[in-house]
Amino acid sequence: MSFSADTIRDVLVLDIETEQISSEMFLRQKHKRDVFGCLPKPRVCVTYDTRTSGYHVYMPSDFDELYKTVRDRDVLSFNGRRFDLPVILQYLGLPQQVLDSKDNHFDLLEEIRKTTGAxxxxxxxxxxxxxxxxxTDGRKMEGMDIEALTEAxxxxVEQTYALAQMFIQGQLKYPARGRRTYPDYGDDVEDYCGVKINADQMGQWMKKNKKRAVLTEAIANGHKYNETDKLESLDNFLAEQTGRSYTETVELNAPADDPNAQPYREALLSLDFDGRCSLLSNILIGLGVLLPIDMTDMTDGQYSDMMNENGFL
Structure with missing residues (x-):
């Protein structure tokens, strides 16, 4: 279904906030094309009905009612086809297929991807x-009470609806995309959020955190190094920080003696250096590794917070 300025006047705008995604769940999502069954539990859903100009709050106990409403209405979301709607279905124990054929769902992120390729x-x-x-950025929502979470x-929902109106009118503007690699660490380095990182601080940090610094350098200026050396830097860092190499981490999540885990295991072991770092981005960030934002699932605000926490801003 193609939405227009007319049809968007009669939609249900939807957003869901969930529990935090665990590292295990993150790993499973990254390498399962079908993420159904790997999604976090919902905490609250808010909808805006353009018919009544009213908001409605749904707690998980109300999701039967929410599902019936979503099933019968035109829906507007931001990444709702891949996240919000599957979260509802998974919580209710319904198969994803029941909404796969739903053609009255306008996913703003999907439409932007189709238009811009990004x-x-x-x-x-x-x-x-x-x-x-x-x-509120995602990392700060875990500790919020339900009232504050509902407000966020x-x-x-409000921002999604406002941006969708701009998109339909051809007025939506897109931020400049960041570079894939950093320049050499010699002058101030501009990260993907347009923030300056002090080169002296970077140098001091690298001296104190040798294996972490080697991995960060391999990620930042990967075009300079061969794949074997980059993979070794990742393994050395993981072994130092977690006690397990990448292969040993894969073995933990997809044992060789489990036939059902073989496709997942093969997919994980076939990843190149960039793929492995992207897969482990949440874990690496938690261990203080600086990653380009396009290797992460973080927003610009979350990325800036991370840079600040590591002392570069």
Whole structure:
């Protein structure tokens, strides 16, 4: 179904906030084309009905009612086809196929990908077009009570609807995309959020954190190094920090003696250096490794927070 300025006047705008995604769940999602069954549990859903100009809050106990409403209405979301709707179905124990054929779902992120060939976070689009960030970045939501979480969720709904209107009118503007690699560490380095990283601080940090620094350098200037050396730097760092190499980590999640795990295991072991770092991005960031934002699932705001926590801003 093609949405227009007319049809968007009668839609249900939807957003869901969930529990945090565990490292294991993150690993499974990254290498399962069908992520159904790997999704986190919902905490709250907020909808905006353009018919009534009213908001409705659904707790997980209300999801039967939410499902019936979503099934019968035109829906507007941001990445809802791959996340929000599957979260609802998984929670209710319904097969994903029941909404696969739903053609009255306008997923703004999907439409942007079709138009530009690129993905953008809600935070980046809101800042670029509406002049303000998302209400709260994802990492800060875990500790929020349900009232504060509902407020943040409603704000996401408001921004999604505003951006969708701009998209349909051809007025949506897109942030500049970042570079794939950093330049050499000699002058101030501009990261993918347009923030300056002090080169002296970078040098001091590298001296104190040798294996971490070697891995960061391999990621930042990967075009300089061969694949074998880069893979070795990843293994050395993981072994130092977690006690297991990448292969040993794969063995933990997809044992060689489990026939059902073989496709997953083969997919993990076939990844190149960039693929492995992207797969482990949440874990590497948690261990203090600086990653390009296009290797992560982080928003620009989350990335800036991470840079600040590591002392580069």
């Amino acid at each position: 993905s953008y976070s809600l935070d980046a689009l809101a800042l670029h077009n509406l002049g303000k960030h998302k209400h 969720c409603q704000s996401d």
